[in-house]
Amino acid sequence: MRIRLKLFSVAKDIAGFDEQMFELAQNADTSLLLQRLIEAHPALADWKGTLRMAVNWEYATHSHKLKDGDEVAIIPPVSGG
Amino acid sequence: MRNQSEHRKTEMIALTLNVIDIKAVLDYVTTEGSGGIDIFVGTTRNHSDGKTVTLLEYEAYEPMALSIMEQLIVEAKRRWPLNRAALVHRLGRVPVGEASVVVAVSAAHRSEAFEACRFLIDTLKKEAPIWKREHFSDGSAEWSGNNTQKAFSRTDHGT
Numbered sequence: 001m002r003i004r005l006k007l008f009s010v011a012k013d014i015a016g017f018d019e020q021m022f023e024l025a026q027n028a029d030t031s032l033l034l035q036r037l038i039e040a041h042p043a044l045a046d047w048k049g050t051l052r053m054a055v056n057w058e059y060a061t062h063s064h065k066l067k068d069g070d071e072v073a074i075i076p077p078v079s080g081g
Numbered sequence: 082m083r084n085q086s087e088h089r090k091t092e093m094i095a096l097t098l099n100v101i102d103i104k105a106v107l108d109y110v111t112t113e114g115s116g117g118i119d120i121f122v123g124t125t126r127n128h129s130d131g132k133t134v135t136l137l138e139y140e141a142y143e144p145m146a147l148s149i150m151e152q153l154i155v156e157a158k159r160r161w162p163l164n165r166a167a168l169v170h171r172l173g174r175v176p177v178g179e180a181s182v183v184v185a186v187s188a189a190h191r192s193e194a195f196e197a198c199r200f201l202i203d204t205l206k207k208e209a210p211i212w213k214r215e216h217f218s219d220g221s222a223e224w225s226g227n228n229t230q231k232a233f234s235r236t237d238h239g240t
Contacts (some may be wrong), residue, residue: 009212057145079226080211
């Protein structure tokens with residue numbers, strides 16, 4: 001299945017892109033996607049504990065099951081206001 | 082990036098690249114049935130951790146930020162009897178001293194207005210996927226809100 005991954009803020013700067021498509025096996029979850037991202041960009045490992053994830057514009061747990069076409073976002077610590 | 086705003090009968094939610102028109106927000110929440118309006122204006126500060134800030138830059142995951150802002154207003158209206166509520170956040174480059182966020186609510190009585198306004202700004206700051214990048218007078222820049230982990234910074238070459 002194909003997943004659209006979006007990065008913001010610190011995560012975007014470290015990985016060097018703001019959007020990328022990932023091909024994942026059926027039944028993959030958010031933690032697997034995060035693991036794939038960190039394998040490709042090991043510097044993100046330092047931030048792992050601070051990163052929240054969102055699926056289709058809603059915060060999701062790291063064990064959220066993904067489905068084809070989902071839009072996943074890596075949400076570093078927010079600082080709006 | 083485009084401006085996005087949605088206007089409903091009892092709420093104003095927007096992300097904007099432009100200067101926030103505070104009077105328009107105030108006018109929006111003004112109703113004859115309201116005994117009080119509470120408005121919070123967050124402005125960009127010229128210092129952070131002892132360093133001089135020259136410019137702030139905001140980015141958002143726009144569709145999710147708008148969705149969360151809407152959910153916050155729904156929740157505020159569930160908790161307090163509000164007449165109208167508005168949440169407007171600026172994006173892009175914001176010079177020091179200008180409004181980056183405006184929250185306004187109207188209610189029959191002031192206590193509800195105060196409480197709801199505080200809830201909205203406090204929760205917005207924790208939940209909305211919006212990020213602030215501080216540009217310092219020494220030419221460096223860094224994403225704010227990462228103080229609990231190792232700080233990430235780099236020299237900004239102004240590209």
